[in-house]
Amino acid sequence: MIETLELSNFKKFKKEAIVLKPEGLSLLAGGNNSGKSTLLQSLAVWDFCLTVLRNEKGEESLTPAHSGQGVGLSDDEFSPIQIPSLAHLWTNLTNQVKGADGYTLSIKPTWKNLDGDEKYLQISLALANDRLFIKQTSSNLELGERTPHIAFVPPFAGITAKEQRMSIAQRRSLTGSGLVGGTIRNLLFELERENQSKRNALKNAKGRIKTSDLRKLRESDPWEILQSAMGRYFQSSLSVSPFNDLYHSYIRVSLVKGEWDKTRIKKFAKFKPRDLMAEGSGFLQWLSVFALALDPETDVLLLDEPDAHLHSSLQTLLLSELESVAQTHDKQVLLATHSTEILRWAEHSKILMFKGSKVRYLGDEASRVGLFAGLGSEFSPRLDRLKKSKALLLVENESDAKFIKKMAEKSGTPIQDNVVIWAWTGSSKERKQLFLQLKGDIPDLKAVSIRDRDNLEQKNVDEETLRDKSETNNDANLRLRVWQRRHIENYLLCPDAIARAAKVDASEVRDFLANEHGIAVPPNFTDQGIHQAIKDAHGKTLIETGPNSIEKKYSISKFDIASELRPEEVCDDVKVVIGDILSM
The missing domain is CATH 3.40.50 (Rossmann fold)
Incomplete structure (x- = not known):
């Protein structure tokens, strides 16, 4: 690297x-x-x-x-x-x-x-x-x-119409010549072939793979990771045709559309697989970037505005997946971007800022403001909107804002679109500094900051207002709030809503939470004074990230659960935050 x-x-x-x-x-x-x-x-x-x-x-x-x-x-x-x-x-x-x-x-x-x-x-x-x-x-x-080994993907990169079979050395030579678009099918062929080799090695005498071995393979193998991402984000999978040097001239890779079923795609009955070239530029850009990131031959991946053809929702998904691959597969990824969606999503320490003759990583969250301003109004629409609305909601990530908006709708008090969402991690102290910098340009600015309690002691959160008592704040236009419950996902641990989303009986969900996680959800689930065990539960792990999470158990997301909540199931803490936002 x-x-x-x-x-x-x-x-x-x-x-x-x-x-x-x-x-x-x-x-x-x-x-x-x-x-x-x-x-x-x-x-x-x-x-x-x-x-x-x-x-x-x-x-x-x-x-x-x-x-x-x-x-x-x-x-x-x-x-x-x-x-x-x-x-x-x-x-x-x-x-x-x-x-x-x-x-x-x-x-x-x-x-x-x-x-x-x-x-x-x-x-x-x-x-x-x-x-x-x-x-x-x-x-x-x-x-x-x-x-x-370096792979460079320039802006608007695509893939060639046909690819002959190449050796790894030939493919590396083309990649080194900046012609990665002519190697993608070969790369997919190599990934799929290596995956089949691993699967064959894991099979027992009956031709089956142990469940534990299959789980490890799906978590670590590049082809399995790629197919999983394709299924989850595009409801599709890749099919690589067999290749024989004696009578095949080109590698064929087709796209199969269907419904994602936990670990694989169930093909639509009447769908006819089609060649990759039939797909749109955004999809091909995403596929090329992600496949190259998973390529065992690639150490350093250079991406010049890969977000150019991608919808904003896919931009952050791509970044999230790239970061995960980089960490688990020891990669270095350098990505040039103008996208404020992407720059908002990332931690400040990951952003290499180019300004004047200086090239350096951002030292703190507050310096992100200067970066956005430097991008110009064309690339900082949120700053322009903020100057007009003067209402700012600081959350830890985009999904938190989506959850809060959904709860506001459920409560019959929707949040107006002119409230500007700003998602990034950071302490209340850092957020206060950001607010003060913004206030220098927008004197009438009002802001609500809400973040997970994580490991902050319960005594530092006001039970009624959710005020962060660990940080001094004398500005009435800034409300620093912390969820009483450890994670925002804790407010989704409602057995009835989970059961409706999963289409199972609520008693099954209660038994699952009790037997697998030791969690008994009481009748007063929505109250601010709920038992401390519910407040301290690791909601994020329980709902979506743990090995035995609700998402994995029932194949539902936290947004599926949120969509099934009824008005009377919206927790009082959430209503407090919604009230703070509406007061702006």
Whole structure:
């Protein structure tokens, strides 16, 4: 994974050293022409040059011992990024550079190998007579040492109409050349074949796989994860046709539509599978990005505005899935975006801000305000709306706001659309600082902040108003609130509503909660003074994230439960927060 990136004379960066987080998801944010795409492109060009040197000069050309001539390319052989002319790679290209050999552009990433040793490879470029020359100019690599495998997905990337079968080496070469759209079917073929191999190895003498082994496979195998995401988000699955070199010319991958049934798609009776090319650009963009993230050959995934073709709801879903894959499969994902939906969703520490000549990760939540302002009104509609409505609701994520709005409708007191939702994690103290910064530009601003109690002691939450007593607040226009119950999901532990959503008897739900989780829901479920055991329950785990959650048991989501709540089943705490919001 890349830890630092040193650039000299590459496009807008004349001399820059950029520190990157080597694992997980990083979001590159800033105004137009701030350098987001340039950073991604520099790594794509480096990977392309690395591929060329390996193919033309061999592994020795990457080591310090090599001092030979560079490799020359014509402009039509340069494929990693689209530029009008090779001269556009340089910050300010001049024909004569006194005291230099012409290799005036350099890209030097640094990473750690499996032993934790720091490694680097600087590749430099020169341009003469419309030919590009590439060579290694600084390295501490040993012969045959592994380098990071990078995949770059530019804006509006699609997939080719047909793909011949390729070896992993051929696929890696195309990916290194910036032609990932021509490798997606091959990648899907490899993922599916590896999955079948794993399944065959797990089968017993009767041809069955133990339930525990199957569960582990579904949680860890890239093909299983991809198919699960396809089923949950698109109600579809992928079907890879068998391939035989003797009589097949191209790999065929079809899409199957149906109903998601916990672990697989039940195909619609009259649906005819169709080739991937028949699908829309948004779907293909999502599939390409997610498949590449799951590719075992990919270490570093570079994404330039992958949200361009995606609906706002799919943007945050893609980000959530990418972050999960990055964490569980040891990937580094660098994603450039203008989307405020995405930037609102992410923790501030994941956002790499490009502003002026500075490139750095945000230090706190409050600095996100300046980032949004810097994106311009075209990309910060919420700030514009906030200046008009002067009413702000701070929640931890989009789903919390959706839940509160649903409860308001159930209670007969709907929340108006002009209340601006701002979702991000952070303490009440951090939210207060954000409110004060916003208030500097919007003097009449009013805000309600509501967050989970989590591990905050119960004594720090006022039982009637839900005021956060752990944070001093003297501004009457800011209401800092904390749910009395540990998680917002605790307010959905209503057996009758769960039973209606699952279409089972309420007694079954009560027995499940009691026997599997030790939770007995009392008749006064909606009261603020309910028993402490209900307040302290881990509602998020019980409802959706635990291995024996209600979601997994009954195949229903928390929103399914919320939709089934009746007005008299809406808890008093929730009504307090709704009242605070309506008072704005």
